[in-house]
Amino acid sequence: MTSVDTILAYAAARRDDSRARWFEWLRIPSVSAQPPHAGDCRRAAAWLAEQLRGIGFTAELKDTAGHPVVLGHHSGPEGATRHLLFYGHYDVQPAEPMELWTSPPFEPVMVEGPNGPRVVARGAVDDKGQVMMWLEALRFWHDTQGGPPCRITVMVEGEEEVGSKNLPDFLEAHADALRADVVVISDSNMWNIDTPSIVTSVRGLLYTQLDITAANKDLHSGLFGGSALNPINLITRILGDLKDDTGEILIPGFYDDVPELSAEQRAQWDALKFDEGAFLGSVGLSVPAGEMTRGPLERLWARPTVDVNGIWGGYTGEGAKTVIPSDAHAKVSFRLVAGQSATKVLAGFRDFIVARLPEDAQVKIQVFSIGEGLKIPSDSPFIRAAQVALTAEFGKPAVLQGGGGSLPVVSQIKEILDLDCLLVGFGLDDDQVHSPNEKFDVVCFERGIDSHVRLLAALATA
């Protein structure tokens, strides 16, 4: 047997142990957005560092202005020069709304699904489950081969779900330790349950909160209606203006730096025969809501969007209250594509708002996340090596696809460390990431472990 076959056999005999460790980590409610969970975030980080030390890594928690980063290192075999940097995040999205979970979000359970057993918990896949896959692969290399086949640095942050805002400082401060050959990230999905995927472009994220204020107190709409400015009416006018009837975004200059798809790229994506009807049908929808003039994968992977992620103001309790409130609020985010400047989009959005703001209204714009879209060269030796490993595992190569979501870290790593990322993840589109009842199919988790065992071998020699 080759060493890879030995490791895979060893891993296959230890599925229960892998799952037990995964569950242990999921039980720590490391919700980065909610200050009361700060201690849990640190606990989740400490747990991971301990695991790394158990398989021959040096590992410690590095403090940041926010939640700590777990930084681990293994020098690999004597004289190894190939250096892989594994990135992941131990923080998870808030679990709210709690009442929609069929089991408590931080008590992982295994239930049967169409693809066999699945694990339901917040973070089951995003990103604890995906980090666990490569952690387990490293463990099995350690147990059977004495360690990984090359130098490995591990960097797992705790603020991905809140925009990785302290990561740039961290990357600057630890640039020497982090200067690897390529960065491996598992935080994306497979094309389908039989077909792996490598993401070669990701959208950026600009996430803002608008706080609009008008009168200095809540008013009675009977006394003041017809005279006083209503900030909710105003915020709906501003946000309602964001798109036209065809789904095009109306902020002046918004599309200036958005590149058109190449004919080759369009042909590749057309060949995937993406079934948008089924994609939307799985969540109870039927008609695409984005730009009407664009194709489905183009809209998901290569076009910018704007979504209002939250809105609130005035009376939201039961029954009627005839109030003209003093303030209204919204969380508004943009997915950006490679080429767009996030700061330019933010400036355009600010101008768009200010142009619609009457004299008596004030707006505060908070920025929670600002990351740009990115394209990754799809002809690198690392992607070629990964294709070999994934083909060995799945019997076919990975689809080279765009990513609709945002990994600010990919942009930050490119900018600060000048490194490309290999984005190979094992989630599925129906994993309910960020929603109640987030799940990860066990078959995906286990093939993810095996894929990472193979990827380590392939990338070490690429």
Add this chain to the structure above:
Amino acid sequence: MTSVDTILAYAAARRDDSRARWFEWLRIPSVSAQPPHAGDCRRAAAWLAEQLRGIGFTAELKDTAGHPVVLGHHSGPEGATRHLLFYGHYDVQPAEPMELWTSPPFEPVMVEGPNGPRVVARGAVDDKGQVMMWLEALRFWHDTQGGPPCRITVMVEGEEEVGSKNLPDFLEAHADALRADVVVISDSNMWNIDTPSIVTSVRGLLYTQLDITAANKDLHSGLFGGSALNPINLITRILGDLKDDTGEILIPGFYDDVPELSAEQRAQWDALKFDEGAFLGSVGLSVPAGEMTRGPLERLWARPTVDVNGIWGGYTGEGAKTVIPSDAHAKVSFRLVAGQSATKVLAGFRDFIVARLPEDAQVKIQVFSIGEGLKIPSDSPFIRAAQVALTAEFGKPAVLQGGGGSLPVVSQIKEILDLDCLLVGFGLDDDQVHSPNEKFDVVCFERGIDSHVRLLAALATA
């Protein structure tokens, strides 16, 4: 001394007692919109019935499908035929947002203000404070004269703040007991602290809640942004379309039945020299936000409006969550003027929404209140008699004004009992009705008691 002078002297010697009773009632948190306060509503009703019985009335709680109505009666002097119906409400608006109160909303306190002492509490003026004024006047007539100068029926409901939806059934069921000559209501404001006011028109209220749903679960905006319908974006588009840049409401047919002001009415109101700058300045605003082509009092009293009173959906916690939610909600209300049909406006609003609803979105429209605007003849003998009483108290007659707010009961009384109302209230525009720190100036409360002592004498012989 005339009997009125005797009563006024007696009342003046008992200010502390009046205030103590007022405070006792304010301490009962009778918030009709919030089911946990149902017991408090009944307690507030029972308190009032007990007070009425203490001054020679028969009084009982009449159950409705919602909160009970207090119904009291006094047959007046032997052979009295003149019959006054006093209406009021013992329910109050929710006190939220609690954190903006400078003292607990249901623990009334007396603090100094520009007009001398004022009482701060939820319901201080609306409408417990105003009901207390005529209750105290009736008490002092009872204590000094043995009873009121004519037949009196008292009807105080517990659902005014949630649209008086069970009152029509009550009026139908008790029509015989309620068939008086005129209905006296104190639930409005004075023109200013020195000038009383009688309201001769009120706007109606149509209060709705929109519940818009799209996907069957919350979605990740990275995975679904550009493809999935976002119900918050949608609700902002619908509500943002409600008015044009001049403040005109764009629902087709909305203004069809809105009468233009008569030249005489316009001249009367112009003569009041309403200072809209000061009115808005008192709440931190400077520029009127209603229809730009209309005058200030016309906009407040004689033009319909639409206000979004509340909005919510998606993630509203701290920080960022990149969700496309499954649903979005808003409370939307219209102030209507005499001539407009509330059901026709509701139908027009429904059509307006449905015309903007894509195939994948569903809307539910709940109606919490539906009452029409009303004009009251300003030349009735009761208004003339009230002017005599108010002139005696204030040294000048009351301003005959429009009312911006809504008293659904005024329409219901007109429709079911065919009675006109005499709307004479003693609040001030800065009373912060429906807002945190609602207050009632003690001087207004006390002159209100004295005015009601005089009104009873005047109306009994009108």
